[in-house]
Amino acid sequence: xxxQAEHAEIARTIPxxxxxxxxxxxxxxxxxxxxxxxLRKEAPVxxxxxxxxxxxxxxxxxxxxxxxDMNHKVFSSDHTNGSFVLxxxxxxxxxxxxxxxxFLGMDPPTHDVHRLAVAPIxxxxxxxxxxxxIRERTKNVLDSLPIGETFNWVDxxxxxxxxxxxxTLLDFPFEDRSKLTRWSDVVTTRPGYGLxxxxxxxxxxxxxxxxxxxxxxxxxxxxPPQPDLVSMLAHAPSMQNLTPTDFLGMLVxxxxxxxDTTRSSMSGGAxxxxxxPEGFAKAKANRALxxxxxxxxxxxxxxxxxxxxxxxxxxxxxxxxxxxGDKVAMWYLSGNRDEEVIDRPMEFIVDRPRPRHHLSFGFxxxxxxxxxxxxxxxxxxxxxxxxxxxQVEVVGEPVRVPSNLIHGFIDLPVRLHA
Amino acid sequence: xxxxxxxxxxxxxxxxxxxxxxxxxxxxxxxxxxxxxGDCGGLAACGTCHVYVDPDWIGxxxxxxxxxxxxxxxxxxxVQETSxxxxxxxxxxxxDGLVLRMPEAQH
Ligand code: HEM
Ligand code: FES
Numbered sequence: 272x273x274x275q276a277e278h279a280e281i282a283r284t285i286p287x288x289x290x291x292x293x294x295x296x297x298x299x300x301x302x303x304x305x306x307x308x309x310l311r312k313e314a315p316v317x318x319x320x321x322x323x324x325x326x327x328x329x330x331x332x333x334x335x336x337x338x339x340d341m342n343h344k345v346f347s348s349d350h351t352n353g354s355f356v357l358x359x360x361x362x363x364x365x366x367x368x369x370x371x372x373x374f375l376g377m378d379p380p381t382h383d384v385h386r387l388a389v390a391p392i393x394x395x396x397x398x399x400x401x402x403x404x405i406r407e408r409t410k411n412v413l414d415s416l417p418i419g420e421t422f423n424w425v426d427x428x429x430x431x432x433x434x435x436x437x438x439t440l441l442d443f444p445f446e447d448r449s450k451l452t453r454w455s456d457v458v459t460t461r462p463g464y465g466l467x468x469x470x471x472x473x474x475x476x477x478x479x480x481x482x483x484x485x486x487x488x489x490x491x492x493x494x495p496p497q498p499d500l501v502s503m504l505a506h507a508p509s510m511q512n513l514t515p516t517d518f519l520g521m522l523v524x525x526x527x528x529x530x531d532t533t534r535s536s537m538s539g540g541a542x543x544x545x546x547x548p549e550g551f552a553k554a555k556a557n558r559a560l561x562x563x564x565x566x567x568x569x570x571x572x573x574x575x576x577x578x579x580x581x582x583x584x585x586x587x588x589x590x591x592x593x594x595x596g597d598k599v600a601m602w603y604l605s606g607n608r609d610e611e612v613i614d615r616p617m618e619f620i621v622d623r624p625r626p627r628h629h630l631s632f633g634f635x636x637x638x639x640x641x642x643x644x645x646x647x648x649x650x651x652x653x654x655x656x657x658x659x660x661x662q663v664e665v666v667g668e669p670v671r672v673p674s675n676l677i678h679g680f681i682d683l684p685v686r687l688h689a
Numbered sequence: 690x691x692x693x694x695x696x697x698x699x700x701x702x703x704x705x706x707x708x709x710x711x712x713x714x715x716x717x718x719x720x721x722x723x724x725x726x727g728d729c730g731g732l733a734a735c736g737t738c739h740v741y742v743d744p745d746w747i748g749x750x751x752x753x754x755x756x757x758x759x760x761x762x763x764x765x766x767x768v769q770e771t772s773x774x775x776x777x778x779x780x781x782x783x784x785d786g787l788v789l790r791m792p793e794a795q796h
Contacts, residue, residue, distance in 0.1 A: 341734050341757060379760070386764060394766045395794035625718070627728045627737075634734035636760060643796055 278302035287314050291322045292329055292602065292675075293357055295464075298576065299673035304617070307331055307605035316591040324357045327579070327598035328591070331605040333612040333630060335589060339580060339601050341635040343378060346580035346599055348637060350376040353581030355637075356676050357600055360461060362520070367470025369477065370516055371458070373524035375637055385521070386640060388507040392440065392500055395643045401439065405648055408435050409655050416687060421666055424685040428652075429537035436648055437529050442499035443487070454480045455530040458523050459677050480526075481519045488518070500525060532574040533645045535672075535679030537652060539572025542683060543619040544656070545665040550621040555657050563626040565649045570629035571619045576604040576678045578633060603630040604678060662688040691785035695722045695740075698793040707780045713789060714738040714776035724791035731776035736761045737795040738775040739768075743788035747771045750778050750787070766796050 273281070278297065282290075282305035290306055297303050310317050310331045317329045330336050339346050348355040350363060350372045360368030362376060374385035391397060412431050416422065430452055438448040457476050460466040467473045484501065491502040504510050504521065513521070544551045554560045577600045582593045593599065607630050608616040614623070632639035639645075656663065663685060670682035693716055695703045705720040707713075717725035717738070729735035734757070742750050750773060753759050758777050762768050775789060 337729065337732060337734060341732070383763060390764075390766065390796075393796075395796055396766075625730075627726055628730050632728075634729050634732070635757075636764060638735055643794075 272296060272300065273302075275300055275302045279305040282306045282309055287317070288320065290314075290317065291319050292605075293319070293322045293324055293327065293600070295673040295675055298675055298678065299671050301671060303576075303604065304608060307602060307608060311605060311609060316589045316593075318591070322357075324359070325598065327357060327600055328593060329605075330599060330601045331609075333606040333609040336601040336603065336606040336630055337634050339588075339599060340578070340633055340637070343580075343636055345582060345584055345586050347378050347583045348376055348578070348580050349378040352583055353579070353598060355578055355580070357577065357579050357598065358461070358676070361459060361676070362523075367462070367473070369474050371477075371520040371523045372517055373520040375524055375528075376520075379636065382636065384509050388510050389500060389503060389521075389525070390640060392498060392503060393641050393644050397498070398643055398647055401436075401644075402647060402651070404439065405436065405651050406655070408432065409648075409651050413655055413659060418687050418689050421684050421686050424541045424665075424683040425534070425538050425680050428541070429534040429680075432537060432648065432652065433530050433533045436533070436644070437526065440500055440529065440644070441487075441525070442497065442501060447483075450480075450483070451526055451530065454523075455526045458527050459531065459674060464673060477519065477523075480522065481515060484518070484522055485515070528639070529641050529644070531677045531679060532641075533648055535574035535677065536568050536572050536645065536649055538669075538680040538683050539574070540568040540649065540653065541656075541663050541685055542665055542669065542680070543568060543571055544663040545685075547619045547621075548662060550619055551663070554621050554653075555661075558654070558657065560621050561650060561653050561657075563623060564621050564653055565646050566626040566629060567619060567621060567623055568649060568653075569631045569645070570607050570613075570626065572678065573604045573607045573629075573631050574678055575631065575633075576675055577602050578637075601630075603633070606630045660687050660689065664688065691780055691782055691787070693780065693784070694786070694788045695724070696788065696790045697724050698791060709781050711780050712776045713740070713778040713780060713787070714774075716780060717775065724795070725775060726795045727776060729776075733757045733761055733774050733777055736765045736774065739765050739792055739795060740773055740775045740778075740789040741769055741792070742771040742773050742778075743790065744771055746784075746787050749783055753777075767792055 292306050315332045320326050354362050355376050359365045362371045364370040374382045434448050434452050487501050492505040496506040580599045582597045586593050632642045666686045667684040669680050672679045690706045693707045707716040714727045726737035728737045758774050
């Protein structure tokens with residue numbers, strides 16, 4: 272495998288038409304940024320003719336991404352037209368993958384019906400009842416961490432906290448919650464990436480997930496409606512014809528959407544604290560900055576690297592002819608580093624003037640539904656970290672997820688200073 | 690200079706000066722009016738600048754426009770008849786005294 276520095280040189284000299292930013296190896300060592308910088312400058316709407324996922328377009332500038340994300344009539348995310356991720360096997364029954372339809376992969380009007388059925392539980396007014404619980408758990412997790420010793424922040428903090436939150440939203444049996452983490456990881460993987468050996472194994476594990484939730488569903492159906500996601504699905508009048516496939520698809524959206532993303536933000540936040548200690552010190556002195564630090568973590572980390580659409584008619588976009596059927600990747604990771612929209616984009620700045628103006632949650636009708644739950648968890652975590660430590664130090668090279676979708680960490684070796 | 694009156698869900702009033710040509714969302718952000726986020730910068734793409742236009746004023750602002758504004762409002766929490774995305778309300782002299790109420794929270 273090449274180093275970051277070698278990739279920076281390749282990114283500078285390689286012919287434009289040979290650039291393939293979907294290669295997971297580039298994500299494993301965070302070597303993407305020089306490629307994205309070149310595309311933003313020289314080919315902001317770029318065609319890659321050959322990749323592991325077939326030909327695809329890359330949209331890399333902030334405002335172009337917003338334009339594609341909002342134009343859902345031309346750039347469809349419906350699973351019947353394609354998928355909302357580059358790799359068709361993640362959610363569709365192609366190669367060894369299985370069909371996991373959900374409303375992020377649906378166009379209106381079905382999209383709206385499904386979204387509105389689950390929206391209330393993550394509406395900000397309803398989140399207030401979670402805050403005390405989130406804080407108590409966050410305190411417990413942090414209080415259990417060693418001072419002055421190296422440990423993996425991803426396992427001990429990020430996974431622990433996000434999985435507990437997800438278990439709460441689903442009212443999932445708490446002692447079994449590590450299953451949620453496993454299922455979440457299994458969805459976005461393929462054989463050969465270290466998590467499953469075969470497509471059959473992946474399918475079998477996802478079927479276990481379905482069976483587990485079908486049991487919960489049957490129990491809750493018999494009880495009066497409760498404010499958890501499974502009960503809501505069991506009782507929502509518009510959700511009564513959900514097939515097992517649709518049910519699994521919906522679960523996958525909630526599990527991956529709510530888990531890997533917030534997890535990556537919690538890890539990214541710790542990494543940022545280590546790389547930008549002046550910012551950390553500033554925040555410690557002025558806690559009012561927390562409201563801008565939270566969105567800055569989400570921007571800087573960009574937990575979802577891309578979302579994909581499929582053109583359902585020919586369209587001329589920024590001088591390029593995109594044809595019906597073409598795959599179009601919106602690289603949020605690149606747009607959030609677009610220097611024409613974001614000042615000093617590579618830096619983590621705790622007092623940016625308009626920190627909420629970032630792409631990490633997407634825009635348009637598919638804009639992230641769980642953004643406030645994620646921000647609430649991050650807010651509490653940042654508050655409790657600032658209240659405890661003088662420094663969060665990353666002491667070794669982080670190990671990253673080899674994925675062009677999930678922009679996160681497997682191992683972040685951290686040492687805390689009292 | 691037109692004045693805009695923002696009222697939070699608990700009834701707190703803020704009267705602020707606006708420049709014509711600005712959107713009501715920009716007016717709120719420039720004056721640090723709490724309760725409007727404006728995450729997308731004013732493109733009707735995020736739904737975090739939701740307001741309820743005072744019924745006496747809806748004739749002057751007009752209702753939500755067909756297309757993206759209505760599509761986004763269809764997915765927004767607690768929408769009412771006079772709901773608008775404030776980034777789509779352009780301030781003119783005619784809107785001097787406009788009253789906008791804010792929801793409990795933006796989502
Ligand atoms: C920092 C954390 C998070 C990030 C960065 C994130 C990112 C995203 C992105 C990029 C999209 C697609 C936007 C688009 O296509 O325009 C999305 C959609 C979605 N997210 Fe999140 N997400 C996060 C947390 C969560 C949480 C905690 C939940 C659930 C509890 C959640 C549930 C969803 C759902 C249901 C959708 C589909 C919305 C639709 O299609 O209408 N997300 N998220
Ligand atoms: S600012 Fe995003 S919809 Fe108005």
